[in-house]
Amino acid sequence: MDTLQRFLFENAEVRGELVEISETWRQIQALKDYPGPVRTLLGEMVAAAALLSANLKFDGMIVMQMHGDGPVRLLVVECDAELRLRATAKLAPDAAVDASAGLAQLVNAHGNGRFAITLDPKDKLPGQQPYQGIVPLDGDSVAGVIENYMMRSEQLETRLWLAADRDVSRGLLLQKLPKEGGSGAPAGEEGDTWNHTVMLASTLRREELLTTDIDTLLRRLFWQETIRVFEPRHPSFQCSCTREKVGNMLKMLGREEVESALADLGQLAIDCDFCGRHYAFDKVDCAQLFAAETPGDAMQQANGVRH
Numbered sequence: 001m002d003t004l005q006r007f008l009f010e011n012a013e014v015r016g017e018l019v020e021i022s023e024t025w026r027q028i029q030a031l032k033d034y035p036g037p038v039r040t041l042l043g044e045m046v047a048a049a050a051l052l053s054a055n056l057k058f059d060g061m062i063v064m065q066m067h068g069d070g071p072v073r074l075l076v077v078e079c080d081a082e083l084r085l086r087a088t089a090k091l092a093p094d095a096a097v098d099a100s101a102g103l104a105q106l107v108n109a110h111g112n113g114r115f116a117i118t119l120d121p122k123d124k125l126p127g128q129q130p131y132q133g134i135v136p137l138d139g140d141s142v143a144g145v146i147e148n149y150m151m152r153s154e155q156l157e158t159r160l161w162l163a164a165d166r167d168v169s170r171g172l173l174l175q176k177l178p179k180e181g182g183s184g185a186p187a188g189e190e191g192d193t194w195n196h197t198v199m200l201a202s203t204l205r206r207e208e209l210l211t212t213d214i215d216t217l218l219r220r221l222f223w224q225e226t227i228r229v230f231e232p233r234h235p236s237f238q239c240s241c242t243r244e245k246v247g248n249m250l251k252m253l254g255r256e257e258v259e260s261a262l263a264d265l266g267q268l269a270i271d272c273d274f275c276g277r278h279y280a281f282d283k284v285d286c287a288q289l290f291a292a293e294t295p296g297d298a299m300q301q302a303n304g305v306r307h
């Protein structure tokens with residue numbers, strides 16, 4: 001079972017999370033056979049999205065996007081407050097992915113790549129817009145990019161260790177907690193737990209992260225520390241696509257565009273990028289989509305006549 005484990009070091013200066021995602025990750029990859037380096041990036045983002053979602057305790061959807069100007073055009077992962085995930089990657093049409101390519105080469109080939117995190121609240125007030133933070137893609141790892149983001153946007157010192165292959169996506173997050181009032185710690189000792197835990201975690205090699213379950217990792221890394229462990233949580237796969245949302249997308253294209261495509265194709269077939277669900281809209285379906293807008297259109301026409 002996919003698991004996310006939160007824990008707290010006893011003096012409460014540092015908190016951490018470990019996540020292990022395999023079944024969800026398998027479902028995410030079921031549709032597409034990504035080149036190895038793309039799979040690694042997307043898998044690391046999947047682990048990171050679950051870690052951040054549990055870390056920020058935000059009641060809504062976290063959308064993590066990397067917009068690229070190289071072989072990879074877009075990497076997107078969405079995670080809601082229940083740790084339900086979906087993710088997909090879009091490659092450039094003529095993409096050639098070098099087997100050893102890293103993040104910079106894949107997503108930031110011309111220096112125009114950017115990383116965005118959108119926090120979309122579950123219960124929005126009328127007119128409320130989702131919050132979006134965008135940072136440049138400095139660094140050559142998903143972990144580095146997110147660490148920068150957390151520092152800039154949340155003012156939280158955060159370190160991440162991420163790894164993914166075809167079978168599993170795993171990640172470790174450590175975060176230095178802001179001090180509440182005076183700590184009482186003697187001068188010079190502040191930050192000691194933080195530096196110490198980061199040093200312990202930095203012994204973790206990518207191969208070890210890929211091949212070791214999170215219970216073992218937690219024991220192996222921090223066996224000398226006093227740790228409080230919380231109730232584990234379980235990430236899962238879920239796609240939020242619906243026929244209604246696809247219909248809305250067609251409406252945004254506009255009646256003219258849709259009718260012209262219908263004339264060429266007979267019916268419109270749309271496959272969800274995230275889950276592969278197939279949606280078909282024939283002439284009758286499309287007429288119904290735009291029929292719902294008729295009162296507005298009629299009003300416009302009436303106004304047109306009046307002028």
Ligand SMILES: [Zn+2]
Nearest residue numbers: 239241272275
């Ligand atoms: Zn879907």
